[in-house]
Amino acid sequence: MTAKPLLTMRGVETWYGSILALKGVDIDVAEGEIVALIGANGAGKSTLMMTLCGSPRARRGAIVFDGRDITNLPTHEIARAGIAQSPEGRRIFARMSVRENLQMGASVLRGAHFARDIERVFAIFPRLKERASQRGGTLSGGEQQMLAIARALMSRPRLLLLDEPSLGLAPLVVKLIFETIRELNKSEGLTVFLVEQNAFHALKLAGRAYVLVNGAVTMTGTGRELLARPEVRAAYLEGGH
């Protein structure tokens, strides 16, 4: 890896009360990379994503973003440092219009270059432009996912976190979303760290990937390498994909 490291997690431990959910995880994301984290239900994928955002907090270990220790920053400060998240289950503001949702995403920048940024995300997701004054709650699942990603992009993040972007979406829509992520990465050099259950799509998209089992990283390699491994195929890919 020659590129500059953007995000480094070293020996991160997260506890829920007396239960150890992450058992000392090491993760590296370099600038301009797409990194995927795959794993079964309950492996700790979402916990890892949430720990990155400071809720719950890592009890041990260090999280360094762009040379700055963010392990103990408050959640909103982490977001302001340049990490934007499209959270699991999308969590868009259902009663607010698409435009207002995007405005909330830009609140970190306090409205600077809002007009340019909104045109940019409308260019990426033309569907959102058609629905600009519609309420978030009336969008379809795929459109809501687009909105969640667009909202995250509005803060001009250095690192985009995607938590299960394919959750509950039709295969065609999943394809569209993943193509958009690839395109963003290629054209703008956006660094992406995504968590997915849909291992096949995630591994095809990602330059590198980690496999999380019971709160510990068991395998790592390029997406292609992991796709070829029999144990990965057996555990995450057999049956359906």
Add this chain to the structure above:
Amino acid sequence: MAGNPQVNPQGYPHAIRAAFWDAARAGAAAAILAFPILALRAYQNGRGELVLRERWHWMAIAAGVVFLARFAYHARGNFGAARAAAPAARGLPALPGALKPWLAGLTVGFLFAFPLLALWLLGPQASLKWISTFGIDILIYVMLGWGLNIVVGLAGLLDLGYVAFYAVGAYAYALLSTKFGFSFWICLPLAGILAAFWGILLGLPVLRLRGDYLAIVTLAFGEIIRVVLVNWGDFSNGPAGIISIPYVTFFGIPFVDADNGFAARFGLEFLPIHRTIFLFYLILCLALLTNWVALRLRRLPIGRAWEALREDEIACRSLGIDTVSTKLTAFALGAMFAGFAGAFFAVKQHFINPDSFRFIESASILAIVVLGGMGSQTGVALAAVAMVGGTEMLRELDFLKQIFGREFDPAQYRMLIFGLAMVLMMIWKPRGFISARTPSIFLKEKRAISASHVKEGHG
């Protein structure tokens, strides 16, 4: 019902029978409940003895009314099915397009003309009641409703102790003016600042709480303030309250029958009602200020952050919004307006004691906000008129006395009637009078968001 074309002719008599029995059950329950409340009444006779009087006809009336209402409810449900094909109109009937932009201006214009109109039409004696009870009292609640609307309607924080800040404002003026001789115009901003300070003080420890838990803590806070006021005699003079609070002045000119009084200075004949009219304009301006600030804030980033916070706190935090300070500003601003209203209340009443700041006040203000449709300014104003004006109207209904006897006082039943009104509201308009939400930013035209798409707040 024979001859009435029905979709299901066999089901219909059956439905009537079911409705009858259900109504009968409800009527029986009402009779049982009414027995100790209405049927038996203890009173003192001339020799001071306690005598039990039986009033079976009252119990019968209560049971009968419940029976008929329940039956009518079922009937409506069945006929309603036939009407379901027609699209149900939601929200207020649409006003003619040309009239709408004028409506707010017309209302404000009418409000400014109202006291002079009343004085001119009814004379100084009869108009006092209209300006004071129907004008000032309603406007106080409109203002309190708008203030609480920031906390509950916009930020989605269920506050059951709002009256505490009203008390802080009232006592701030009462104490500062009687002990230090501060004038009302200095105390008004101070009362607001003090109330906002207490809002932050309450906000800090309860920030982690949500929904029911927040409601419980705010409820307790409201009671703590009142109990302290009752028991800390040295500070607040306890249950006796504070008397002889200075009257309001016209920016320094007192409303008295003297050479330096308001009437003499402006070449008018002295009338006591001048002060009342001035108070009316004062509370009108304070209420309009509250409304203006709330409407402005909704369009600013902080207002949108409140609404986003009501929708999804976790999403807010992941977008870099500082939820702590966002909640605190909502609490502090809501409290500040309650503080203004409290200072006004003290100057208007001339006397305050802790009894004016009971939980029932918090509940009434919250009822106004919920009844009006959370987040809607117009709805809250309408609800305040209905709740406060409605209570006063009850006192006027003399014909009820002819039915129920001379000692009948309809105003004593107002809580019962409000309870009933609330239940009916929850059935037919669960989101309040005006439940549509207008987007705060829009492309070409402002389009209201239909009520059926608007979810109730999660608290």
